[in-house]
């Protein structure tokens with residue numbers, strides 16, 4: 001990995017950790033908190049792309065698992081993964097990867113509404129399915145009950161999807177961080193030509 005990519009991955013992990021300062025808990029309704037960190041997961045994919053975004057979030061989750069207090073409220077350790085939060089956090093690298101993949105595929109026609117859609121698909125649908133299934137399996141609470149309890153996250157996560165999309169599209173046109181081959185380059189690569 002290049003020094004540039006290492007620095008960007010480290011910065012993204014620091015941003016996700018800092019967003020953990022936002023932690024709102026309603027333990028009687030759902031033991032999993034509302035956290036600002038999902039904004040960071042969406043930003044990782046949308047700003048760094050599939051590979052680097054997915055890798056930074058995977059490294060973030062791995063460090064949290066070995067006890068670095070990176071999760072919301074300064075938590076960390078393997079115990080988090082044996083709690084209701086486990087599946088939600090484990091879904092994050094896949095979410096960042098999928099968002100990054102979709103952003104890269106649309107790189108030359110990227111629009112805010114498209115990135116909102118990608119954030120919803122990768123950062124909400126995928127995260128919720130994995131998080132809720134894990135939470136239901138671990139706690140023994142029926143899936144539909146967990147699903148209802150999880151609707152508390154939805155307004156905030158929709159807002160984060162929009163905020164991350166606006167930031168990602170502005171940066172894409174002002175200072176693109178992802179390097180995606182131009183369509184003409186790809187065409188020549190397929191034909192074995194170099195420009």
Ligand SMILES: O=C(O)CCCC[C@@H]1SC[C@@H]2NC(=O)N[C@@H]21
Pocket residue numbers: 032033034035036038071072085088089127131153156157
């Ligand atoms: O730090 C934790 O214990 C939980 C992290 C998982 C929070 C999930 S991710 C999707 C949903 N949106 C939120 O704001 N919180 C949950």
